[in-house]
Amino acid sequence: MIQQKTITIIGSGFSSLAAASYLAQSGHKVTVYEKNDSIGGRARQLKIDGFTFDMGPSWYWMPDVFERFFADFGKKTTDYYELIKLSPAYRVYFGVDEFIAIADNLPEIVATFESIEKGSGAVLEKFMLEAQSNYDIAIKDLVYRPGVSPLELITVETAKKVGQFFSNISRDVRNKFKNEKLIQILEFPVLFLGAKPSDTPSFYSFMNFADFGLGTWHPKTGMFDVVRGMESLAVELGVKFVTNAAIEKIIVENKTAKGIVVNGTEIYSDVVLSGADYHHTETLLEEQHRAYSEKYWDSRVFAPSSLLFYVGFNKKIQNISHHALFFDTDFYQHAKDIYDEPRWPDEPLFYANFPSLTDASAAPEGMESAFFLVPLAPGIEDTEALRNEYFDKIMDRFESLTQQEVRSSIIVKQSFCKNDFVSEYNSYKGNAYGMANTLLQTAFLRPKLKSNKVGNLYFSGQLTVPGPGVPPALISGKLVSELIDKQFSKA
Incomplete structure (x- = not known):
């Protein structure tokens, strides 16, 4: 039996929403505090002049993880939102009128590979x-293991694959495929893990199965449907939400977390759980209570930041798909500009998302809603002039590659970049995706879910276990709730 406790959760991103429901289900009294005026963290929604934009995550992968989450409460995703499987899943543009469409099923993808590189279809199947x-x-x-011990990674199954932890995705893919376009398509999914393919262990090829095997989905009216669904579940379980609640301090007495200071008011609880940026959360503590130094954080490999543009067009856009990757410039040079020698890339790769192709409510009738994303090094200089310069760069290429003029049709445009990640989400160095999942930043080598300096202080989210991405965030919430329940279980 679990002792019922009052639990304060900082932040309302996916990991916090998940943890809130699990903890409420266990009988705890849970309140979530969010600094912004809307819940969802980086997955907030932006509405301007009839256009609707998901501000953060836009790829719905690993549907089984979402199903598993809701099943833990006797629910299904369909109780809260509707999913549409995208067909094609996405397009990858390599030149003018030159793109590869990734189908919504493996047999067609195999056929596409075979048509581009003879013999590659059978290799892809294997x-x-x-x-x-x-x-x-x-x-x-x-x-689903909490990153407490290296022994968690040692199983009969992983022992058979130990070599994959010491090779990397890039090497593995290049040993199997020769066509550069196919190689880049296979390397693309691990970018969600926040590291270069050459720094990502071969074992992470599971992301390719998430892509080709499970497909790309879209909640009917956007990723915010998932946020709303998780909020509804949490409220059903008794969770309370407080927005516009800036956390100024974590109260510590006798090396134990006792509560938080919110907008100048002290609020006491038995447990403090932060789903906010881990580094920022520790700055809410006095220095002697922080588990990780500034030197530690500075030495970590962080996933990229991003330059985002939310754009509304007063006409329908041609020659596009819901998700589109523009790989017509040097993939590896851009990666170098993010990870090796941080700088603004001369010729950036970029991603475009057109949700109004799937969801008519995302834009007024006859119009198009889009967002464009350029991955950038975290901690980079961010000015309005640079944002405008890079908007022009990617619009020049977008118009050329899709063979149409679109700039004169823009009626809504809003940018979001490193400085906004810092101000809106207290993100360390303005990173967009958390800490990269490199070999030395995996599982027990990531910052811990439970503070080793302050009692009753816990963490969840993309800087801790298991790592970056929306499905891992749901899992992080589950893992931390289990640690809290374990602490307060009665014998």
Whole structure:
């Protein structure tokens, strides 16, 4: 039996929403405090002049993780939102009128590969069997472990694949495929893990199964549907939400978290759980209570920041798909500009998302809603002049590659970049995706879910276990709630 406690949760992103429901289900009294005026953290929604934009995550991958989350409460995703499987899943543009469309099923993808590189279809099928095996081990088992001990990674299954932890995705893919376009398509999914393919262990090929094997989905009216669904579940379980609640301090007495200071008011509780940026959360503590130094954070490999543009067009845009990747420039040079020698890239790769192709409510009738994203090094200079310069760069290429003029049709445009990640989300160095999942930043080597300096202080989210991405955030919330319940279980 679990002792009922009052629990304060800082931040309302996916990990916090998940943890709130799990903890409320266990009988705790849970209140979530969010500094902004809307819940959802980076997954907030932006509405301007009839256009609707998901401000953050836009790819719905690993649907099984979402199903598993809701099943823990006797629910299904369909109780809260509707999913649409995208067909094609996405397009990858390599030149003018030159793109590869990724189908919504593996047999068609295999056929596409075979048509581009003879013999690659059979190689892809074999590669995907390995990727599915890794997925079953990682996503159905390993990521649901709390990162407390290295022994968590040692299983009969991982022992068979130990070599994959010491090779990398880039090397593995290049040993199997020769066509540069196919290689880049296979390397693309691990970018969600926040590291270069050459720095990501081969075992993470499970992301390729998430892509080709499970497909790309879209909640009917955007990713914010998931936020609303999780909020509804939490409220059903008794969770309370407080917005416009800036956390100024975590109260510590006798090396134990006792509550928080919100907008100048002290609020006491038995447990403090932060789903906000881990580094920022520790700055709410006096220095002697912080588990990680500034030197530690500065030495970590962080996932990219992003330059985002939310754009509304007063006409329909041609020659596009819901998700589109523009890989017509040097993939590896851009990666170098993010990770090796941080700078603004001369010729950036970029991503475009057109939700109004799938969801008519995302834009007024006859119009188009879009957002464009350029990955950038965290901690980089961010000015209005640079934002405008890079908008022009990607619009020049977008118009050329899709063979149409669109700039004169823009009626809504709003940018979001490193400075906004810092001001809106207290994000360390303005990173967009958290800490990269490199070999030395995996599982027990990531910042801990439980503070080792302050009692009753816990963490969740993309800087801790299991890592960056929306599905891992849901899992992080589950893991931390289990640690809290374990602490307060009665014998």
